[in-house]
Amino acid sequence: MPHLTTHVLDAGSGRPAAGVGVTLRTAAGEVLATGETDADGRTGLGPDVLPRGDLELRFDTGAYHRASGTPTFHPYVVVAFSVTGTGHLHVPLLLSPFAYSTYRGS
Structure with missing residues (x-):
């Protein structure tokens, strides 16, 4: 089963976004994990085994x-x-004060 990582980049400052709180939930709202991005804007989340189906960060x-x-x-x-x-899932977030984008990373 997949392991989940994320990377938050602050496009406004041109730097990684450190200290962003992140929560992983099922579509029904059950919290699976919480974390915070490190100095490089990265965090790994979730149990070693992610459930199949729809999830939310x-x-x-x-x-x-x-x-x-x-x-x-x-x-x-x-x-x-x-x-x-x-397999491994990587979900990056590109952030600015008035917009954001995301994609499936590698």
Whole structure:
């Protein structure tokens, strides 16, 4: 089964986003894991075995921006994705105060 990692990059500052709170949940809202990005904007989350099906990563982007004194439009970002097989899953988040994007990384 997959292991999950994420990487948050702050496009506004051109640096990794350290200290972003991240929660991994099932689509039904059950919390599977919590964490915070490190100095490089990275964190590994979740149990060693992720359940198949739909999951969500919730990034606490509002607290991150408030800590730096930057106004923001998105108080949090939820990225929904499906676990369909085995292997490593990497879900990056590219963040700015008024926009974000994500994709399936490698």
